[in-house]
Amino acid sequence: MQLELRHLQAVCRIAEAGSLGGAARRLGVSQPALSAQLRRIERVTGGELFVRGRAGVEPTALGQFVLAKARRVLNEMDALGAEARAVADGTPLRLGCILLVLLDGLLAQTDRSMSGREITVDLEDSVTTLTRMLGAGRYDAIVYGEVNDHEVPLPEGARARTLVAKEPFCIRVSARHPLAALDRIALPDLAGETWMALVEDDDGGPEALSAACAAAGFTPLLRHRITDRKMHYDLIAAGRAVSLSQPTAPDVPGTVMRPLVGSPVTGRIRLAWMRSALSGEQAALLYRAAARAHLANVGNHPFHQVWWNAHPEAHPALD
Structure with missing residues (x-):
């Protein structure tokens, strides 16, 4: 499996929501489906991206690294779409x-x-x-x-x-x-x-x-x-x-x-x-x-x- 934009968005939503349940609601999917997707993403990235903490899930060191890269990529894609619309006749x-x-x-x-x-x-x-x-x-x-x-x-x-x-x-x-x-x-x-x-x-x-x-x-x-x-x-x-x-x-x-x-x-x-x-x-x-x-x-x-x-x-x- 190769990482796609939707995978990066899922990782970011989990971090923002602080829980799989909250992220699933924002993404409009079930929590079991998001959990399965996260496991597939972790197999590609080579390790756990989140661990359970007192207040929900927290990113691991690897998770922090992936999150930083994911946010940069998603911001670039947002900018691409916005700038393309601005210059399109x-x-x-x-x-x-x-x-x-x-x-x-x-x-x-x-x-x-x-x-x-x-x-x-x-x-x-x-x-x-x-x-x-x-x-x-x-x-x-x-x-x-x-x-x-x-x-x-x-x-x-x-x-x-x-x-x-x-x-x-x-x-x-x-x-x-x-x-x-x-x-x-x-x-x-x-x-x-x-x-x-x-x-x-x-x-x-x-x-x-x-x-x-x-x-x-x-x-x-x-x-x-x-x-x-x-x-x-x-x-x-x-x-x-x-x-x-x-x-x-x-x-x-x-x-x-x-x-x-x-x-x-x-x-x-x-x-x-x-x-x-x-x-x-x-x-x-x-x-x-x-x-x-x-x-x-x-x-x-x-x-x-x-x-x-x-x-x-x-x-x-x-x-």
Whole structure:
């Protein structure tokens, strides 16, 4: 038997998972099948690659050697695929996103920074769908959000960078609402309101909203889940609902944006890509384009500009 890429991937997954069972689940095979494959690999390499330890399996000295070589080979293969796609004529960069404010300016920024490469952008309502399609090869990269401490699991072979480490969500209410006259709104004052349900339900947002409202002494009444921006804003302007909003969202006639006292709900924006689809250079260009698209909206509301200036740790790393 000769070693193949799938054998190297199996060895790496075992090391990453720390157990045969965990690695088998990641690889989508049974544990007995993976154990048999590992024995065949060890016959080729000439000795045991892993031994059982207190916390699972641990690589032997030979295992460490094979792992180092395997990771190098797999990284080279990922780079080969990504660089070949980048130079191939007519190969678009396939980007998936949830509905983020920065999306409106992202294409203009990529046109400037990515040398006119064709880019396709698809919107999804689910972060889970985004990550699944990233792993399946439908998307080369995705831009998505995470709320409070929620972390979105990524598929094998993906890398990620944080665009915005933390931003406080705001509240959008009708301009005729009594609370619209305030500079900041306390969450308990919204206890009797009808809320717009969050579009994404798997980014930690619903749990964060429920927890924040529970801490404020009430359960939010969620009645509307609308993906159409105009209808969303029209309902709020009419006084029929309130909603959480990114602080970079634009002004909309008939509505106002206000920060929440204590910033009980915060968001994080991330970029993830498949190493086999995007080279490091292409990923860096896309990161900078997304970061500039976000920065273009930071000044939409003076209160957020003040917050942003006071929190440099939240800024994207453009150096």
